[in-house]
Amino acid sequence: MSDYSPNSRFIIVFISIHDVIKSERLIKEKGFDYQIVPVPSNISSECGMCIEVDGKSIAETKIELENINIFHNIYPI
């Protein structure tokens, strides 16, 4: 978890919109700072949405997502 600098921001990319919506609800309930953003084209040619989270929340977010078996990838931005 030390890879996640608290001063950086990260994006979490999911395989489906279903998982984006499910994860957004979870992140919102946790009170984390986040926003819905387009998937950056250097990561995927996908035209959908992903979730941007700050470095202070990313480690806990990752644990929460793993707890409910949501497949995702995290990228620093």
Add this chain to the structure above:
Amino acid sequence: MNLYFDNASTSFPKPQEVGEFINTYLNQGGTYGRAAYPRVFEASKMVEETRFMLSKYIGTSLVDNVIFTFNSTSALNTLIQGFSYKYKKILISPLEHNAVGRPLEFMKVSQGVNYQTLPHDDDGLINLDKLKSLKLNDIDLIIVNHVSNVNGLIQPLKDIKRIIGEIPFIVDASQSLGKVPVLADEWGIDMLAFTGHKGLNGPTGIGGFFIRNPKLVEPMIYGGTGSNSEKLVLPKFCPDRFEAGTQNIMGIYGLLGALKNQPKIKYTIDAYYLLLQRIKELSDIKMLISNSLENQSDVFSIQPNNVEVSLFTKLLYDIHKIEVRGGLQCSPLTHITLDTFPKGAIRFSLSNFHTDSDLNHLLSCIIDIHERLQSK
């Protein structure tokens, strides 16, 4: 007075929130995925909320595996035609709708798939003792209509699944979802098709299915999903695997309005049973109901002797403005089972908005038309 008794065709009235939610969507716009601006996110969230609420009605924790289609027929066609058959042998209930019968007949002619009827009693109830003694080792698939759209009989899904074991089990819940409890996970239902505009009181044009193991079925529709777009093959995960193309988001909004505002049942079960009993006492009328009231839903039919079904139906409307459906109700297989083919029957189907007074009025109208025709 609520004179509409054709809720098995489509429910009416709808909760007023159905229209309100549809109007919200029309003013707000947005599609499912494909972008990240707030209008899209909001629409996507509503779609997923609807999917979640439907999973509760279906009784499954596998929310991703609840798929939207246009109606039950498109859902059943996907499940039946997309299934991978090994032995080409299917067993079906004796009370199937053409949404099952016609795809099966098409596959019989085009692919040599054979289908036969499960053992049953004279009201169409699947006979569990006889089912236990059947050899099922070369059966690919078993399909059962949960609630008949003709006599309203409720099939014992839990008991059937217990007997058939691992054989994939498709349930047609077109008439049951929203009216009769469904517990897909607890009962071990593998696949279930439903529509939004009957028992769930939503708008037409939105339905769907639940599939426990998506690998069992190949998708019927191929196209854009907003996911894995760099590849020319559909994603393997649900719901995207079965939801190519823009879904009926306006219909989904309307359905969500209905799911959040389901009407509580206004008539009493005693008044309903009394209605059935009184009609049963009329001479020269064949009553199409289950043999036991325990298995009876809010749908039933009658077949008058020596009188055309269409004439009885027409007089009910012309004289009393009662709206019902006469004929075969798209269920020739059911009418063959119930020995009412090809004449058909007059079907009455209630909604939760009906009151005891509505049921009493319906009885008086049926008696009146019956007496008029008897005296001719």
